[in-house]
Amino acid sequence: MKINLKVWRQKNNKAKGELKDYKVDHVSPDMSFLEMFDVLNEDLITKGDDPIAFDHDCREGICGSCSMHINGRPHGPLAGVTTCQLHMRSFKDGDTIVVEPWRAGAFPVNKDLSVDRSAFDRIIAAGGFISVNTGNAQDANNLPIGKEAADEAFMSAACIGCGACVAACKNASAMLFVSAKVSQLSLLPQGQPEAKMRVMAMVNQMDAEGFGSCTNTGACSAECPKGIDLSNIARMNREFFSANLTGK
Amino acid sequence: MNWISTFLKSSIGKKLLMGLTGLFLCTFLIVHLSGNLQLLKHDGGLAFNTYAVFMTTNPLIKFVSYGLYAIILFHAFWGLYLVMENKKARPVQYASYNGNANSNWSSRWMGVLGTIILAFLILHMWNFWAQYKFGTTPYTQYERNLATGKVTFSPFTGEIAGKMEKFVDTERNVEITQVKDLYAIVADGFKAWWLVIIYVISMAALSFHLVHGFSSAFQTLGVNHKKYNALIKNIGVWLFGIIIPILFAIMPIYFLLLN
Known part of the structure; x- marks a missing residue:
């Protein structure tokens, strides 16, 4: 396959970026999208050019690092996958593909396609945890948790913090991410003692980071590689109302 | 508060x-x-x-x-x-944004x-x-026949105090409504x-x-x-x-x- 790329190149956070054209020949349909970029980068390095910076780590869809906005959609045209799980067979020979970084004020560009998602880390640090005593782990069955609650919490916990929700949202809102992180703890008894403090702190941090607000378009959930449901946002809203009305 | x-x-x-x-x-x-x-x-x-x-x-x-x-x-x-x-x-928009997809x-x-x-x-x-x-x-006068319920209306050029006046003409057995x-x-x-x-x-x-x-x-x-x-x-x-x-x-x- 031959692929034409329009890739966002930007030296650093301060520099002005632009879309640059690249041609990649000898692309195998079985390559992942990231492997196609590896081939392109090898080529650029051989020529003495600056390789394209992009985030990647596990390359098996669980770390949430790869973050490309491909042809107008986070992680490209497929549903329920990250960029590393997207293969070139999803494109046609001779296609022109536009690749951009996540666009959000709260996700400044580090370089090229790599963005700084530490805003998510600060939201987690604000309240996305439970406090437990150190020492021996208690017996696993000490706290009975119903199967349904466990499953629901696990569905929320599937969030890998990739930021596709922010990238897809027309308002660059982080509500799906934050609500998944609020839900995974508030659905379980371990999360109860700090539940009110948690939702207030995490929402406040989310606002402070400069993410937009939610208009319920559902784009976040549709583009989420882990299929995090919009009901998480409704749950977070409920908890936020109740925490404001009854919390300290 | x-x-x-x-x-x-x-x-x-x-x-x-x-x-x-x-x-x-x-x-x-x-x-x-x-x-x-x-x-x-x-x-x-x-x-x-x-x-x-x-x-x-x-x-x-x-x-x-x-x-x-x-x-x-x-x-x-x-x-x-x-x-x-x-x-x-x-602040920086996408060059390519496929909102209809999601x-x-x-x-x-x-x-x-x-x-x-x-x-x-x-x-x-x-x-x-x-x-x-x-x-x-304009004002219009409606006459509702109290026996048959039939309504007739005609423009009304007289003057009334408010937006509407309603009274019954017992002789003709009609309810008259003059209204804006x-x-x-x-x-x-x-x-x-x-x-x-x-x-x-x-x-x-x-x-x-x-x-x-x-x-x-x-x-x-x-x-x-x-x-x-x-x-x-x-x-x-x-x-x-x-x-x-x-x-x-x-x-x-x-x-x-x-x-």
Whole structure:
């Protein structure tokens, strides 16, 4: 396959970026999208050019690092996958593909396609945890948790913090991410003692980071590689109302 | 009370205000529609004109209507403010953005649809509210035969103190109603085909606004459960997205065809 790329190149956070054209020949349909970029980068390095910076780590869809906005959609045209799980067979020979970084004020560009998602880390640090005593782990069955609650919490916990929700949202809102992180703890008894403090702190941090607000378009959930449901946002809203009305 | 302002300044608090005012405006639409459907009654406007007098003189209704104007303005300008705020969250736009792949276009164009509706409301208030309140509205006299129930009407040129006078002529056994004729203003206004087209397009904008807006308000309120999600969605699409806008749109079309 031959692929034409329009890739966002930007030296650093301060520099002005632009879309640059690249041609990649000898692309195998079985390559992942990231492997196609590896081939392109090898080529650029051989020529003495600056390789394209992009985030990647596990390359098996669980770390949430790869973050490309491909042809107008986070992680490209497929549903329920990250960029590393997207293969070139999803494109046609001779296609022109536009690749951009996540666009959000709260996700400044580090370089090229790599963005700084530490805003998510600060939201987690604000309240996305439970406090437990150190020492021996208690017996696993000490706290009975119903199967349904466990499953629901696990569905929320599937969030890998990739930021596709922010990238897809027309308002660059982080509500799906934050609500998944609020839900995974508030659905379980371990999360109860700090539940009110948690939702207030995490929402406040989310606002402070400069993410937009939610208009319920559902784009976040549709583009989420882990299929995090919009009901998480409704749950977070409920908890936020109740925490404001009854919390300290 | 500091916590209230902190809450309302949060992204979720701001959205709550949009959702609550939006739902209030939805209930207003039902009231407005059921009142205005009297325009379609074949009585020369007796029922509609009597209703118009009630709506503009009853103290409670007057009180609610000023609240309604305030809420319409709040919903419109708060919404525009939120659109601008949300635009700031993405300072650099995408060169390529395929929104249709992941969301309904009406959900992404709420601000534009709302602005069309606001412009329509200004026109609508000018067309009827302002003419009724400040313009030289004609009066009509209705005679309802108390024995047969038959209504006849004719222009009325005399003078009465308020908007309506009602009395029974026992000799002729008729109930006479002399009333400010808003019906005539409506019937006259919709002789203009271009106005009818503007009204119908505005109702289409209202339809798309509510198809997303009604269910979206419930999601913002935290009401999301598989037991009733389908019900909320269906009410939003069928009642507020289809039935109500179509019934509203029928009125100008009816008067255009009547003329």
